[in-house]
Amino acid sequence: MIPLFRAAGMLALIALGACSEERHPFDRHLAQLRPVTVAALPDMGWPVGTMLCPMGLYQSEVSDSAPPAERVNAFLKQKQFLGDEGLWSLIVVKPMPEGDAGIEQLFFKRADYDVINDPQRIERDAETVPAGFAPQACVTVEQARLLVTREQRSHRKLIIFGTAQT
Known part of the structure; x- marks a missing residue:
């Protein structure tokens, strides 16, 4: 009888695991970063x-x-993309000559952090922006740095993409 309960328990765990969404490795990385x-x-x-x-x-x-703005905005318009309360996204623009070839949009559920890139919101909400860090609307992977700070009023984590002088 005990083996039957173990088997039922294992099936229940497998079913729960199948229902949970696997987070993208980039999303897991962002969630682990700590302010500041x-x-x-x-x-x-x-x-x-x-x-x-x-x-x-x-x-x-x-x-x-942003350098690829024309290409990216044409891609978003073609997809009829509208921003959402519960999602943020990352547009990945691989080096290609033109059009939407090489453009990918990754979607992420809002988590315990918010990704922001609006200069006015950064100035208003970010608790700390270190000297030498420059927020960017778009940044190359080889120059990209992530600033993790806190939101002044709620203490949610904020993640800002940019570059940093070393």
Whole structure:
């Protein structure tokens, strides 16, 4: 009788595991970072020259000042993408000559952190932005740094993509 209960218990655990969503390795990396730090990106296998453009909650296009903005915004418009309360996304732009070839959009559920890139929101909400760190709307993987700080009013973690002088 005990082996029957063990088998039923194992089946229940397997079923629970199958229902849980597997988090993307990049999302797991971000969740582990602690304030206040500036960290390099983990190796995600993206080729040199790949641009990363984070898009915060409700954001539906990339700032015009970002180098791949025209390509990315055309891609988003074609997809009819509208930002959302519960999701942030990362646009991965691999070095390709034109169009939406090489553009991928990764979606992440809002977690215990928020990704922000709006300069006014950074100035208003970020508790600390260290000297030498420059927030960027889009940044190449080889230059990218992640600033992890706290939101002034709620103490949620904020993650800001940018570059840092070493």
